[in-house]
Amino acid sequence: MNSQRIRQLISEKYPKWHNKPFRLNIDELKKPELVIKDFFSAYSQQNIRVVLKEWCREALMAEECPEMNYYTLYESVDKLIEAIYALYWKRFNPFKKKKNKK
Template sequence: MEEPLTKSASNFNFSGKTYNKHPQWYNQPLRLSEEQLDNPLLVLDDFFQCYHLNETRELLWQWLTAIISSPGSISSEPLERSNHIYFYEKIEEIIEAAFVLKTNRLSGDRNPPDYSSPLNSEA
């Protein structure tokens, strides 16, 4: 049995799986660098330089449909499928909120885009 960490890991740069039940890491960011911890908007900038909002929705949908419809899926029970759909919806909300934060920051909040129109173009 490994002993729990007793020293701060503030200079520790994590790489590997982020699912971790270690007591000191359980509810802490594991993938963010010190720079990203100091300025989390850097993560949003990087993410939306790699993926457009609609592309993200498409990838999330592909993941969800694979999880709930594949033979031998981890979601064979109705409650598990429901939980995955709920999680999917919440992740999509987080990504959309991040998109709004990033877009408003780039526009300087002077004239934020009108998101009420489905024809609005993405930044």
């Protein structure tokens, strides 16, 4: 199933507001990096991979599997988390030397 068909199925199933952030509060919408920092401070990339792999395995083993390709979603979410982690590490790396401003 192609991504356009998946988007169509999802948009038919959910209301329009569901396509916008609704878990973030006002401060988090203004500064999403706060959420990224909190997330990666609480969970390691390894922990996230283990959980995602387990979710994918459970979904694929389920007798009723919706049309969405869970494995493609799993890979996409894993890649997204890697990208966000790279951004997080660049910004909040505790081992990074701070530049002295004079």
